[in-house]
Amino acid sequence: MIDLRALREDPDRLRASQRARGEDDAVVDTLLDLEERRRSALTRFERLRAEQKSFGKSVSKAQGDERQQLLDRAKELSQQVKEAEAEASRIGDELDAALRTVPNLVEDGVPPGGEQDFRVLEHVGEPPAFDFEPRDHLELGEALGAIDTERGAKVSGARFFYLTGVGAQLQLALLNLAMEQAIEAGFTAMYPPVLVKPEAMEGTGFLGAHAAEVYRLPADDLYLVGTSEVPLAAYHMDEIIGDLPRRYVAWSSCFRREAGSYGKDTRGIIRVHQFDKVEMFSYCDPADSHEEHLRLLEWEKQMLAKVELPYRVIDVAAGDLGSSAARKYDCEAWVPSQQAYREVTSTSNCTDFQARRLAVRHRDEGGRTRPVATLNGTLATTRWIVAILENHQRADGSVRVPKALQRFVGREVLEPIR
């Protein structure tokens, strides 16, 4: 949720932000108008309520006829108070609803435009040069006895899979390495719930444009999270916290319906309904959020270096940010079978957008309570297995295990078993 006070002071900033995202900027006028009307309705209610209070004292002291007369007037006043209150809360609800549809203000420097308009910030590492025809991750994974998508489909349907044997071990290794790195960097390890209440899902901004992506359990009115960002952001919901920054790292399963992606990435485990992820999450002072964002990106790059993957970093365009982010950097690893870079991490600075919706606050120097900033970043996911298998494959179908993972996997090379 954006800051109403800031909007009043500088409405053009939101207009520019909306245009960069390719969204309607007329909402600015709607908001300002509603805010004005709410203000006057509230003033009217407060005045009437004050009058009613002082009137009540007289009623309680009066006797006989005088009391009866006062009671008649009190009834009238009570009616007016009720009407004024209803009016104020109606406009308040309307304003709140409108406010919650507005995405976050984009940070200065974000490239305008949509999905294709990202800016490449840097390339790290070189795509491997194979002197043989490289196999894709599914072919490799099946030969290694690491991935079984057929049985995944048999048991659960399309876009479900089993990691088997060394595949399951590889995932454990990867996620353990990620947890270890974050814990060493001072993060607090977390194992969060993956079923959350509507207010947690709504507060983190996932019930807007992405609502169709989310699994819902109607019998219990709970949602399955698509990322542990949700339970981590809601962790301090309705709290006033100190000791910023607070950094958490969570390992969780993630669930996505992938509703709008029919026919896309149907082979293998690139795009699936359920995967595991290690996610970093920071609560910090909004004044420090830009620096914190760059730190999260550095930790992601550190992790990518450990598994020896070539990748590029992109600055995601305004129209592709999602509603909560003011800026987003993705790391995309090279996938040889596709001759393309594919997203393996994503770090967002949500500034005070989520914190305002979730009422996560801290005290500023003046002792006033202010929303904090929230940021998130991926440290490793199941999808990384795709890039690891493909980039480290060898002519005989074996796969070299990156050095940093060897002590977790217990071997240097994964050999085909058929």
Added chain:
RNA sequence: GGUGGAGUCGCCUAGUGGCCGAGGGCGCACGCCUCGAAAGCGUGUGAUGGGGCAACUCAUCCGUGGGUUCAAAUCCCACCUCCACCGCCA
């Protein structure tokens, strides 16, 4: 899932329709006292939104949402959470 009990300003607690628009204790902050501290004494003490340069001030908030009433922490209804016991269960 069943039965019973409970949810008040950081913590504990008073409070069964108008003198509670919330009292007390603890904690905390500041001051007095002291060489310094403890003890003692005094003052203050939350959140949200609005108005004022300010000191301050107005409204809302007694788990949540409805209702009754001129008036609700207090009465009524529903729900949520926690505790205890019982049942069921990977």
